[in-house]
Amino acid sequence: MWSIGELAEQAGVTVKTVRFYSDRGLLPEATRSSGGHRRYGPEAVERLALIRSLRRLDLPVPEVTRVLDREDALEDVIAGQLGEIGSRLAELRWQEAALRLLQDCPPDERARRLRLVGALSTPPNTTVLARFWRRWLPARLPARVAATLIEHAVPQPPDDPAPGQVLAFAELHAFVSRPCPGTAPQPAAHRADEGWRPAVLYDGLGEAHLLAAPELRARRTPFEGEALDCFVGAYAAASGQRDTADFRRQLRQLLAADPRIDHYWNLVAKVSGPDRPTPGATHDWLLEALDTHLARAA
Missing domain, CATH: 1.10.1660.10 (Multidrug-efflux Transporter Regulator; Chain: A; Domain 2)
Known part of the structure; x- marks a missing residue:
């Protein structure tokens, strides 16, 4: 002893x-x-x-x-510790990138960037962005459809961001946090009282975007094909009409009048990188494909 x-x-x-x-x-x-x-x-x-x-x-x-x-507790404890360390590392990487962002900028720009990154948690979360989309999406959209849309529209903060990605995410956060006077403009297809069925529309658009995304990644010029047919078919089904030449002309006029949030999608592209086409970029590719089709038909 x-x-x-x-x-x-x-x-x-x-x-x-x-x-x-x-x-x-x-x-x-x-x-x-x-x-x-x-x-x-x-x-x-x-x-x-x-x-x-x-x-x-x-x-x-x-x-x-x-x-x-408990001898069998070691595996769970290790897994928990690894998760905690991963969170701390992500936090440190965001802090480092934010500091480099402030270090490598003109002095007259530093105060603005400091305000932007100072409004973010470290690492940032996407709660504010998801809230923005819940307000913007049509009312009474099925939860499954809304969740899928938000998943594709809200970029995830990268674990190891470059300073430019930190700035883009901070600007995105500021953009969706601004008070919006009055009622936010909605696309015509959101208006169920005018005969549209938004749930049917967004189900179909999801498939069209999946078909078009590889073409964007390959940097192919917009063209007629399955993706465009699926895109137009989603609007036709949602409005209770058939996909005809007249419908396609009317649809192009309708979409031309829709409100746009290009600034949002440009920032998302900077956060996510070129290998992940945004829904905004995919929508524009499909619109150009529709223009190509209409021009050829004319």
């Missing part, structure tokens, strides 16, 4: 360290001397080494206790 001092010497730690873990129940004493002093067996050295190994991995004391009490 070793005293607390002898155990500390055997393990190469201080008496204070041994007492700390003993007081918290991580290092049970084997017995007490006749004078009431703690005594530890040889197994305490191995247990103390395990405790110190876990603590060097920055595991908090309660998690160390879990591992010591």
